Amino acid sequence: MMLTELSNLAGTDSGALEGYNFAFxxxxxxREIRRKILKAVAIxxxxxxxxxxxxxxxxxxxxxxxxxxxxxxxxxxVLKVIDQGSDESVNAVNIRNLVSRMTGVGTTSDxxxxxxxxxxxxIPEEPLTGDQIAVLQVPFPEPLRTIEPSEQVTRRxxxxxxxxxxxxxxxxxxxxxxxxxxxxxxPCLVNGRHLMDPSPIPRWDVPRLHKxxxxxxxxxxxxKRIYAIPPHTAVEPLEFEDYRxxxxxFGGKVCERCGSSDTFLDEIIDDATxxxxxxxxxxxxxxxxxxxxxx
Amino acid sequence: xxxxxxxxxxEAIKNAGKLVDSLRSAPPVEVPQIRGRLRLSVDQVxxxxxxxxxxxxxxxxxxxxxxxxxxxxLIRAYRSTLPRIGYSEISDTGDMFVLRRISSAFKEIPGGQxxxxxxxxxxxxxxxxxxxxxxxxxxxxxxEFGAEKSDIPKFKKVSDLLRDNGLLEDAFADDETSDDARDxxxxxxxxxxxxxxxxxxxxxxxxxxxxxxxxxxxxxxxRGYGSVHPxxxxxxxxxxxxxxxxxxTGNDVSVGDVQVTECEGILSGVGATEITVNNRxxxxxxxxxxxxxxxxxxxxxxxxxxxxxxxxxxxxDQEFVLYHIDxxxxxxxxxxxxxxxxxxxxxxxxxxxxxxxxxxxEVSDD
Numbered sequence: 001m002m003l004t005e006l007s008n009l010a011g012t013d014s015g016a017l018e019g020y021n022f023a024f025x026x027x028x029x030x031r032e033i034r035r036k037i038l039k040a041v042a043i044x045x046x047x048x049x050x051x052x053x054x055x056x057x058x059x060x061x062x063x064x065x066x067x068x069x070x071x072x073x074x075x076x077x078v079l080k081v082i083d084q085g086s087d088e089s090v091n092a093v094n095i096r097n098l099v100s101r102m103t104g105v106g107t108t109s110d111x112x113x114x115x116x117x118x119x120x121x122x123i124p125e126e127p128l129t130g131d132q133i134a135v136l137q138v139p140f141p142e143p144l145r146t147i148e149p150s151e152q153v154t155r156r157x158x159x160x161x162x163x164x165x166x167x168x169x170x171x172x173x174x175x176x177x178x179x180x181x182x183x184x185x186x187p188c189l190v191n192g193r194h195l196m197d198p199s200p201i202p203r204w205d206v207p208r209l210h211k212x213x214x215x216x217x218x219x220x221x222x223x224k225r226i227y228a229i230p231p232h233t234a235v236e237p238l239e240f241e242d243y244r245x246x247x248x249x250f251g252g253k254v255c256e257r258c259g260s261s262d263t264f265l266d267e268i269i270d271d272a273t274x275x276x277x278x279x280x281x282x283x284x285x286x287x288x289x290x291x292x293x294x295x
Numbered sequence: 296x297x298x299x300x301x302x303x304x305x306e307a308i309k310n311a312g313k314l315v316d317s318l319r320s321a322p323p324v325e326v327p328q329i330r331g332r333l334r335l336s337v338d339q340v341x342x343x344x345x346x347x348x349x350x351x352x353x354x355x356x357x358x359x360x361x362x363x364x365x366x367x368x369l370i371r372a373y374r375s376t377l378p379r380i381g382y383s384e385i386s387d388t389g390d391m392f393v394l395r396r397i398s399s400a401f402k403e404i405p406g407g408q409x410x411x412x413x414x415x416x417x418x419x420x421x422x423x424x425x426x427x428x429x430x431x432x433x434x435x436x437x438x439e440f441g442a443e444k445s446d447i448p449k450f451k452k453v454s455d456l457l458r459d460n461g462l463l464e465d466a467f468a469d470d471e472t473s474d475d476a477r478d479x480x481x482x483x484x485x486x487x488x489x490x491x492x493x494x495x496x497x498x499x500x501x502x503x504x505x506x507x508x509x510x511x512x513x514x515x516x517x518r519g520y521g522s523v524h525p526x527x528x529x530x531x532x533x534x535x536x537x538x539x540x541x542x543x544t545g546n547d548v549s550v551g552d553v554q555v556t557e558c559e560g561i562l563s564g565v566g567a568t569e570i571t572v573n574n575r576x577x578x579x580x581x582x583x584x585x586x587x588x589x590x591x592x593x594x595x596x597x598x599x600x601x602x603x604x605x606x607x608x609x610x611x612d613q614e615f616v617l618y619h620i621d622x623x624x625x626x627x628x629x630x631x632x633x634x635x636x637x638x639x640x641x642x643x644x645x646x647x648x649x650x651x652x653x654x655x656x657e658v659s660d661d
């Protein structure tokens with residue numbers, strides 16, 4: 001390829017900030033990431049290595065999710081960014097502003113209106129549709145890392161479908177504590193083949209990945225891995241017949257703002273009384289319920 | 296103020312930035328001042344940022360209030376916006392315009408030892424005379440040392456002398472992890488590293504590594520957790536020119552000079568026999584941007600330690616070294632702990648409460 005063609009490809013189709021390409025990344029990078037996404041979709045739950053770039057956001061703060069979002073976003077998209085369920089968390093605000101400045105696309109906090117939802121540690125309560133793309137930020141892509149520090153070894157374990165170490169880990173947990181004590185990041189088997197770390201979503205959100213109509217894209221920038229759950233794919237948390245997977249139990253508590261008893265709740269320590277209060281973790285959903293919208 | 300529950304995150308971010316501004320109490324430092332007076336900081340940032348751009352590195356240092364890892368991070372992030380349109384031809388550091396070269400292997404080396412710019416041999420006493428305005432540049436120094444490039448000869452490398460005598464492995468010694476060491480080098484910025492990593496990938500990762508992290512790991516190997524102990528055949532600082540193939544004429548065209556520090560360490564320590572092939576010494580190699588001698592030496596040590604076939608210590612374990620020396624990765628991930636973890640912690644609370652209610656209060660620390 002000649003240099004002139006290359007520079008055309010590298011393009012400066014500015015939708016936004018002066019001096020930067022549309023969506024920050026150069027077009028070669030976007031193309032590479034989109035190809036890796038396609039591979040990830042073709043092998044559900046398999047971690048595809050990619051040449052992760054440094055982003056204007058610190059590693060561990062959503063650089064993986066950001067690279068996916070910037071690689072797939074187009075001018076007609078509408079973006080929602082949440083951090084632990086909240087659109088107003090400082091890091092979510094920062095990421096949303098960054099993408100918006102670099103692309104000029106519209107943003108929203110309304111889950112229903114968004115075409116791309118970048119999220120850290122939650123799946124929105126409002127059911128997503130097949131027209132939407134969920135992009136999850138991932139700190140640890142490797143579910144086996146808890147039992148094996150070496151990447152070389154864990155990749156071989158996946159190749160050989162050798163998950164006995166993880167089953168043993170769960171068994172030992174039960175022997176020691178009487179229960180499986182994994183909080184968030186509950187290991188799941190995807191499409192009956194690959195063990196996958198669903199990112200640190202609470203166990204509450206895990207069943208909502210199972211056969212979901214939505215495409216879920218996962219990306220760990222620091223660890224340089226992309227993986228995906230295509231629509232309608234089986235996602236099964238590891239469990240034993242006599243020790244089942246359990247979601248978080250809020251003991252019948254309801255959100256004090258919207259009255260929901262069917263959402264994941266944040267526990268707030270009351271300044272005045274020191275007692276616990278409960279409100280929805282998903283702020284956009286909570287507001288809709290408060291306004292009486294049907295969600 | 297809870298920083299996720301309260302509306303108005305945007306406003307809070309703006310104000311936090313203004314507060315940082317308010318702490319910049321002295322008159323602004325000019326970018327050329329940083330470049331000229333904090334040159335080793337600039338060099339470190341260019342190396343760890345992976346971009347040879349002294350002006351931008353100086354700008355980044357100012358913008359990050361002197362935090363060098365943060366400055367390197369700004370440079371790396373900026374680097375992502377630049378398309379990769381080509382690779383340079385191979386530069387021979389034997390052709391280096393040398394400012395400084397020392398050898399700890401031989402007292403006399405052809406061409407002689409040249410101390411060059413270095414404060415190694417002075418007393419490290421805090422100079423209170425400089426408390427006021429820093430002294431002006433010594434204008435005479437420029438005149439005194441401003442030799443023409445053509446006056447300065449090229450120096451044959453000490454490693455070449457050893458190699459000529461059959462005492463040192465071939466420069467392209469068989470690399471157990473690559474089919475052919477002469478293959479195009481691996482590029483970790485375009486392909487994520489795989490293990491066992493070819494030597495080119497290891498060297499590239501080391502070249503971008505954080506100086507302090509590499510220093511610590513290299514030190515661990517020297518001090519007790521390892522046995523590779525190099526003798527510095529040659530440490531040289533100077534300029535090498537970079538050429539690319541002209542896209543139309545196909546000729547080599549110089550695109551400029553970079554200043555580098557190169558360290559070639561002969562692996563002659565106790566454990567080095569393990570990596571000695573055909574009764575020849577092996578070489579640990581370090582090459583970094585600018586003048587950063589502790590990093591170049593650390594790099595040559597770690598290049599050596601990672602060639603041990605059966606790793607027994609952290610510095611010998613490729614995954615341990617290469618995954619943990621990147622300052623930008625490490626800083627970001629350690630600092631991400633400042634982000635809200637309300638949901639994940641709620642999940643943990645749920646589990647510990649469940650265990651407590653079932654297990655009659657006996658809870659393991661795990």
